[in-house]
Amino acid sequence: MLGLWIILILACLVGAAAWAGKHRTVKAIDVAGLNFLTPIVRLCYGEEPEKQLKDIGRFIVVPVIAILLFLGAWHVVSEKIQTKSGKLPNPRDTLHAAKAINDFHYRENDKQAAFNLNGEERAQELERVEQRLEELKPLEAEVNKNVAAAKEAAKERLATKVAPLQEELDTLTAKFKDAKKQRDDELASLASQAAVGDEDAKNAFVGKVRAYRQLASDERDRLRDLRTEINDMRAEKDPEEQRALAEQTAIAEERQYLGKMQDQLTDSNRYEKVDEENAKLQEARETLYAADSATILKAATKVAQTEDRIDRIEESGYAKPATLPYQVKRSVLCVFVGFLIGSAIAIPLGVLCGLSKTFMAAMTPFIAIFKPVSPIVWLPIALIVASAFIPDPDKHWFTQWLWELPLLGEYKINPAFIASAVTVALCSLWATMVNTAFGVAAVDKDHINVARVLRLGFWSRLFKIVLPSALPLAFAGLRISLGVGWMVLIAAELLSSSEGIGKYIWDQFNNGASDSFANMVFVVFVVGIIGLVLDRMMIVFQRLVSFDGAPTAI
């Protein structure tokens, strides 16, 4: 499915490139900041093949090799880095994690769909689910058997591995115990001698005691080391067993999902419930029509109640848990909201700062003081403020209004979201502000002269000369801001538990399961790639507004 989409998009791009011709394509690539594609395009047009091949080597093959090397190194290193709290996941684990995250997402989507299925479709889906459940039964039994066997085997392996050590431990324990007893006896007998001896004898006795204490302590250490070794061995996870368990988990999870699907398609299905309620309504109506003056009120109430409930069921939805794709989308939304808020504050202030040295002087202390403040500090403050403005999000007009909006409504913007966005804004606006101020202040003197000769008024001068010439720098600031915002957002979400990538990471960290680290590593890539896309986007904007063909960083 995904592959098909990629091929389709690529085909469209190639078509567009062929239509636009070489120069436009190269230019578009340059604007998009995808310069590594340029040699391929040029090669396609047969331009200096040797040079293009060299460029392809440098800009495509080398990075690919670097990535492969990285994967290899990661694989090797991850095998070595292992603490008791967990193991650094290797690339394969991470890929598995990605798959599991994806499965979870699609399964929840299925459940949601199942909730809303009706008629023939529902019957078909139910049949599919039940059939799969049937198929799963023998598989499950087999997997359970495998797990039991693997556990047994692992236990045996462990036992044989531990046995010699345990034996050593036991013998040593006994030996040391004897030795200690002997020494205690010896000391006891020496004590009586020392008691009557002179000072030297007594001091010598202290020496003896000290020596024996040292011996005892050494012995204790030896035993402890042995015990730790045994414990470590026990704590070590058996790979065979882990594999069997992972298989079992996969099957058990699927079963869980199918069970819930079955439920969503029958008892919990919306239409089922409506039908059920309709039957009840019918019944209640019958009662109503047959009622006398004593019972009519009750009967009428019941009819009204049932009707209300049918209405509600009809508009109810499946309470779907947040899945990673949803969280990613919400995070991106959040970063943009924060970015817009930040820019809305930063750009006007930056312009004022650039225009007026006095204003700049007034702002400098604030910029200096607030700029280095960490998101961790802003967030609680933002949370308090957001919660104060929206005391009861379920009823507040603002959130109600937001939740009714066509596209945004889905993301349930709440105070935690707003607080995260505000934190993003507060942390990211500085780059934009400073850059805008700088850009405005550094307008070319010649351009100002043109404005003076033309006798432009304040506003025309601002909008026709100052802002356009400050734009490239302002956009460079915006680009930095968006990058900072994206970094800050993850931390903000983590703390505010606003549904998003940050919360996902925190939840994973809290899970502490064997696959949690792999999930987190996968999210690292998701975060990185989204950050990259955001940055590329800003580069495109930056290039579009940069009139002097100013170079932009990679």
Add this chain to the structure above:
Amino acid sequence: MAYLELDNVDFGFGPVSHRYEVFERASLAVEQNEFVAVIGFSGSGKSTLVSLLAGLLKPDRGQVHINGKVVAAPGPDKGVVFQNYSLLPWLSVYGNIELAVKQVFPSMKRGERRDYIQHYIDMVSLRGSEWKLPGELSGGMRQRLSLARTLSMKPEVLLLDEPLSALDALTRSQLQDEIIRIWEEDRRTVLMITNDVDEAVIMADRIVPLTMGPAAHLGREFPVTLPRPRDRATLNFNPEFKELRNEVTRYMMNLNEEAKSLTRSVTLPLPDLQPVLPGPRVRVG
């Protein structure tokens, strides 16, 4: 009283501690409808002169008059073609001219304005490049655009700061003719800065050299009495033309020698060290 007048003007840059005096007691008078060429070495203060006349800079002492009135502020009546073009890089060729036209003739109708702008674009042969950005133009094209923009404001006084320096010889002569034509058509007062004696002789009614800075002033004037229209092809064999050209060049070389001897006299007392010298770099502009 002359139409455009620089009256005993002192002007310097920088704070008192390290002040650089560009002009001392500089005076110049340009009659209405006259075409004056100012020539001078690089760094002698030619651009500063233009700025003073345009009102972009204020003299420290003395005054600038136009038509008897003191010049207090710049305005579209004093059109300047800046030495470095001063085009707005985010506006296209058309946009740059449009900005000026809109500002100077706010009541002009849209269609009329389009034709008006197009006329000036055509005038400097930029047709076909209307939508290019200044960054995509060659140096000469930029200079032409800058000229077109200034002309489009229909200024009373045209101040041209080396408007043709970046052009090849062919285009250059073409534009020279164009400027002359416009000048003759509208009979505006023109002050042109140039570094090319030939150009000055061909175009101007009068040539005024600027002495070497610091503390420059306007030197001996050379009226050009060659009849107009001046034909380039025949002019080269005109003895009056040759004479004038040689005279001006000699005068300029002398100025240069003077300046050199001045600086040399400063270096003399110094032993065999090679000092880094203050003062203007000497180059025939």
Add this chain to the structure above:
Amino acid sequence: MPAACSRPVRSLRLPVCCLIALCALVSNSPAIAQDKNLLDLEKFELKFGFIKLTDCAPIVIAKEKGFFEEEGLQVEVIAQPNWKTLLDNVISGELDGAHMLSGQPIAATIGFGTKAHVITAYTMDLNGNGITVSNTIWERMQENDPDLLASQPQHPISADSLKPVVEELLDEGEKLQMGMVFPVSTHNYELRYWLAASGIHPGMYTKSDIGGRTDADVELSVTPPPMMPATLEAGNIQGYCVGEPWNQQAVAKGIGVPVTTNYDVWKNNPEKVFGVTKQWADENPQTHLAVIKALIMAGQWLDETDDNGKLVNREEAARILSRSDYVGADFDVIRNSMTGFFYFQQTDKREMPDFNVFFKHDCTYPWYSDGVWFLTQMRRWGQITEPKPDAWYHETAKKVYQPEIYLEAARMLVDEGLLDEDKVPWDTDGYKQPTDEFIDGITYDGKKPLEYLKAHQIGNKD
């Protein structure tokens, strides 16, 4: 007839319902069965918060096994980062209700920490916590008490063998550091109880010392449950008291030894409650009832046993809880305690059928006496700074614990045939029988809080 709607035969439910409807249509007779869903819900899309601990099970099970849906509720269950945020979110209305520490509604109501009137009509579970110490401390305890060297040492293990370790550290000018999850958590009180029972002073809270370290022999600090094993391994703390799966996690990873469970500290002690704000409960009384009904059903499901007394649904519950949007720990780890086993060491696996109780022993009923016990602990350790009369304890407990709602919900379930009449303590006055099943053998009678306070050596006595 209503029995047809209970879970085990629910595949029959659909046809049966249709049949009823048909009968009703044909015979034109009034309905016979009591309708299950006749609560007039004020709100039916709810959000509940939970912390990643196995004792959130009733909420998760009520959702996953459809008990909420049977009540007409669509519930979103959202993991919260820590107890403070959870409580704040409930108070702000962001969440409708949550899995809470027993002490939280009480503390919020009396204004220790965030102030808000929070109530509970449902106790989620009994027991379920453990006290884990690091391997090093365990070894030193073993040195002090060689009996602990046995592969299955005698339980309960008191803090007696820890005391010399604490004293040695004090001599060196250091204090043993231990983690607990929240100032008003059961864990804090249990850990303090366990330490104090052996004469180790865990420190007092005062007006100025809100960290509770005044006079402490052992310093307790707040660490979020999931961070416990990592913090222990990093050496910042040498022990902790926390719920599952974090004790089993320590064993599984070989970084610590659970020395005791709270079952040994106080047999069948109340643990988590389901809390909502008073305001919410007042605005949504029917919804609240529906939620309590679903939770009772979930509790019952969790504690369902076969004829041999084996818990039949726990394996499935563990599977559900191990999903990453719920508790998310490895199935194996969750299963240990959920299915009635507990690993004290790799080699020391014991049966603990009552380690997690979700329904038995009238567990889900909101006992006033539980509230009073937590209040006595808050007073004992100085979180309540002033002495209070007996009556105050009872009044406060009654403000927070709302058995009327519980009983009303239970009555409906009984009427619907989903709950046995004899599983609910209908006639109680809300106080459990006095019990001395504490590690130090002191008798607790919920009716006499002040007497109970006096009976202890360490801590406030009035």
